[in-house]
Amino acid sequence: MRQKSTERRNAILQAAFNTVCARGYYETRIDDVARAAGVAKGTVYLYFKDKPDLYVGVTVWLINQARTIIKDIARQQCSPSAKLQQVFSSWVEHLLSRPTAISLIFPEMNYHHCAITPRFRQRVMPELKKLIDDLSALVRDGIQKGEFRKIDPHLAAISFLGAFHAALLGVSRYLGGKNTPERALDIFFYGIRRSV
Amino acid sequence: MRQKSTERRNAILQAAFNTVCARGYYETRIDDVARAAGVAKGTVYLYFKDKPDLYVGVTVWLINQARTIIKDIARQQCSPSAKLQQVFSSWVEHLLSRPTAISLIFPEMNYHHCAITPRFRQRVMPELKKLIDDLSALVRDGIQKGEFRKIDPHLAAISFLGAFHAALLGVSRYLGGKNTPERALDIFFYGIRRSV
DNA sequence: ATCTATACTGACCAGTCAGTCATTATACTG
């Protein structure tokens, strides 16, 4: 009784992630993913029901990685600010070479994928909400410790994503200036208003 | 000597904008756009070279609208902060019913559209850069008037886009909480750190 | 070693849709 290989599944996931980052979902061919994973095209369908299913797999996989980073850092003994900073830096480190991956995270980008939206909603949105909850928890901790202003932790978590996004844009090929990603985090922390 | 109708061109652009916002570029059929615009499918090709050309047209059109709003507001006699706030509110007002439009603005989302990326680069990126320059000018003004911290205006402009994005997410169907868009702007202005 | 059940393969197929173009419609001119 032969087993499907976890190894092969991961190879397909990784190949799909790479291709989706390079080209986007719609310009990604199953054939390309298969070739990059070193399997036959039909093999992809042994592990994933169809193309949208593969996409959902990739997105959940990415979000779980992002959450793992948060969890590891949340366990450290340092201030909430330092924790947010570390999550930020770690994420930047991971995605700097593939900024397009961020589109996997933003849901309104995924309105685009109408064919998978119901499935996306059922299987990815819960994960994404957990990601935001993880970030919210860090913010809540900071509020309780008097480090952060009294703001909605949920919105702050979402704004953190926006700041992360801006960070990637700020160093990107097309819109980049003389920035480092940390400057975007600085704006997130301190705002643009001058204190009086 | 018959002329092509500007009216018809705009109808096609508007229809394409609506469909792209509702479904994304790849789930948008030329047939759907034509029907929504009240023209035949082949007519679309009288005004736009091909599908990517239509997409570029829509994106440039949206960016120009966003810029018009900035320009109008920049002319008013009020503080730089108030100006940014008004741009923010006006944009929110325009896009609240179609948050997906924001994907037209963020370039790494458009890496997805490999078929149009070179064309996009040549025709849309210059407009997008101008949009960011317009915002940067407002920020620069605020810095000179002592209202804003000494930060890179360019990065602040990008962060403004990120904050705008977060605002839309914060009130969205999937990730929304009890927020108003203005709260995201508040975070952009004052950050999350508590002042000491 | 043989047998079995499942993994794996890749040529094939059907459906889709962007783009085409022969035909028709219509605005404009004299």
Next chain:
DNA sequence: CAGTATAATGACTGACTGGTCAGTATAGAT
């Protein structure tokens, strides 16, 4: 009004790709 040139039409076409499945390969059991 007739003629002309261009706009507009929509059925058709061909390229493409996701998914299928008959055939092959192979791991595991006996």
